[in-house]
Every structure is written in C-alpha cells, then in structure tokens.
Amino acid sequence: GAGVSQSPSNKVTEKGKDVELRCDPISGHTALYWYRQSLGQGLEFLIYFQGNSAPDKSGLPSDRFSAERTGGSVSTLTIQRTQQEDSAVYLCASSFLPGPDTQYFGPGTRLTVL
Amino acid sequence: DAKTTQPPSMDCAEGRAANLPCNHSTISGNEYVYWYRQIHSQGPQYIIHGLKNNETNEMASLIITEDRKSSTLILPHATLRDTAVYYCIVLALSGGYNKLIFGAGTRLAVHP
Numbered sequence: 001g002a003g004v005s006q007s008p009s010n011k012v013t014e015k016g017k018d019v020e021l022r023c024d025p026i027s028g029h030t031a032l033y034w035y036r037q038s039l040g041q042g043l044e045f046l047i048y049f050q051g052n053s054a055p056d057k058s059g060l061p062s063d064r065f066s067a068e069r070t071g072g073s074v075s076t077l078t079i080q081r082t083q084q085e086d087s088a089v090y091l092c093a094s095s096f097l098p099g100p101d102t103q104y105f106g107p108g109t110r111l112t113v114l
Numbered sequence: 115d116a117k118t119t120q121p122p123s124m125d126c127a128e129g130r131a132a133n134l135p136c137n138h139s140t141i142s143g144n145e146y147v148y149w150y151r152q153i154h155s156q157g158p159q160y161i162i163h164g165l166k167n168n169e170t171n172e173m174a175s176l177i178i179t180e181d182r183k184s185s186t187l188i189l190p191h192a193t194l195r196d197t198a199v200y201y202c203i204v205l206a207l208s209g210g211y212n213k214l215i216f217g218a219g220t221r222l223a224v225h226p
Contacts, residue, residue, distance in 0.1 A: 004157070031211055042201070042216035043158065050211060059213070091157050093214075100148055100205065100212040105157025 002026065004106035006092050012112045013082055021077040021109045025094030032075050033095075033103060034067055038088040046090075049075060082113045118202045123221040126196075132189040134220050136202035139183040144206045147178060149187045150216070151198040158201065158216070161187065192224045 005024045013019050025032050034046040045059040049069040060066070064082075069075040079086055089110050093103040119137040126132040138147065148163040162169055162176045164185070169176045175188040189196055201219040205212060 033211075033213070035214070040218070042218055043214055045213040045215060048211055048213065056211075093157070095211075099207065100214055101160045101163055103160070103212075103214065105159070107155065107157055 004092055004094050004104055006090075006106040006109050008109060009107065010110045010112075012114065014114050015084060016081055018078065018080045019082055019111065021079075021090050021111070023075045023077070023092030023094075023106060025073065025075070025092070026096075026104055027073075029094035029096045029104075030072065031095045031103075032069055033093040034075070034077050035091045035093065036088045037091060037108070043091070046077070079111075082111075084113045087111055087113045118204060118217060120200075120202055120217070120220045122218065123223070126189075126192045126222060126224050128194055128224055128226050129191055132192040132196065132222055132224070134187040134189075134200050134202075134222065135184065136187070137184045138202070138204045141182050141204050142206065145204045146207060147176065147182075147185050148203050148205065149174070149176065150201045150203070150214070151196075152201070152219070153195075153198040158214070161200075192222075194224050194226070196222065197224045198222060 007022045030051045032049045036044045047067045048056040064080045067077045089108040091108045093105045095102040146165050149161040150158045152158045162174050164176045178185045199219040199221050201216040
C-alpha cells in the first residue's frame with residue numbers, strides 16, 4: 001500500500017520567507033510525528049499528533065515553527081520568517097501503534113534557506 | 115534515555131557479514147535497544163530491537179551482551195543495497211508514544 005508521502009521533496013527559499021511543508025500519513029495511522037535532520041546530524045523530534053489529543057510541541061525550536069493536522073490526516077509544518085539555520089531535511093512519520101518500531105517515515109523535504 | 119556510542123564508519127565486502135557495534139554502558143533495566151537505518155535520500159527504516167535476549171528477523175540479528183552494555187547488529191550477507199547509515203538507540207517504552215532521537219550513527223559502505 002501507499003507509504004507516507006511528503007511534499008515538496010525540495011524547497012529553496014530566501015531568508016525571511018514563510019514555508020509550508022506537507023505530510024500525508026499512511027491511511028488509518030492515528031499518530032503523526034515531525035522530525036528534523038540537519039546536515040550530518042541525527043534526528044531531532046519536533047512535534048507529535050495523536051488523534052484528537054493536544055499535540056506535543058515540546059520539540060519545536062522556536063515560535064516561528066508551528067504545525068497542524070486537519071481532519072486527523074494530513075499535516076502541515078509551517079516555518080515563518082525562515083533563517084539559514086532552518087536548512088535541514090524535515091521528516092514526517094506516522095504510526096498506528098505507539099511502539100517505536102511502528103513508525104513509518106516519509107522521504108522527507110529538503111529545505112534550503114539562502 | 116541512555117547515550118550510545120558507534121563507530122563513524124565501516125566497510126564490508128558484498129556477501130560477507132556486516133557486524134555493527136554499539137556501546138550503551140549506561141543503559142537502564144527498562145530500556146530497549148533499537149536499530150534503524152537510513153539509506154541515502156530516504157527516511158529512517160526500523161530494523162530490529164531487543165531487551166535482553168538475542169533477536170533475529172528477516173533483516174538482521176541483534177546480539178546483546180549479558181551485561182547489556184553493548185550490542186552488535188549483524189547483517190548476515192550484506193548487499194550493495196545495505197549501504198546506509200545505521201543508528202543504534204536505547205529507550206524506555208512509553209505507553210503513549212515514543213520520540214526517536216538519533217545520534218550520528220555508523221556509515222556502512224558495502225563494496226563489490
């Protein structure tokens with residue numbers, strides 16, 4: 001079946017612009033995660049959605065970052081007034097069960113802020 | 115969650131076993147060892163996990179030492195497609211959800 005999809009695959013923007021990154025989780029997966037991976041670095045948790053519960057935003061690096069999940073499915077990560085340090089690959093994962101072995105990742109969006 | 119230490123890179127000949135080590139000397143009794151890999155330009159992929167006993171699945175085997183302070187991921191017959199960055203993490207399972215936090219991992223290069 002279809003996996004997690006993300007769009008766009010690549011985004012180049014100018015410093016100060018806003019960007020929106022989209023994640024389409026696997027159908028039926030109630031949990032959705034956003035992560036960030038900077039060049040040569042490991043994985044950094046950003047935000048987690050589970051059903052209709054309040055999201056865990058503890059990983060968002062600043063108030064320029066926000067995310068929403070409409071209708072319990074598609075999620076959008078928005079970065080306002082982008083900075084060069086925001087350049088990274090943004091990964092989305094979804095899962096049906098809470099275990100870490102059940103998180104399925106999308107291919108990511110590579111964001112470059114000039 | 116306990117910190118892990120992995121070599122930055124390893125090489126392996128195609129068809130041979132790839133043995134990737136991980137040190138986690140401060141692991142707690144309730145923390146599991148998880149392995150993921152990330153092939154270039156793709157998202158991370160779950161491989162295997164274990165608590166105390168050795169584990170095997172269709173992808174790999176996981177050998178955990180008796181004192182649980184280190185483990186080894188074994189790819190029994192490495193192929194070129196196994197070239198990737200391999201991440202070892204330890205975490206205590208939450209009944210709710212689990213945030214994955216990766217370090218730098220081991221970059222495995224499988225060559226012909």
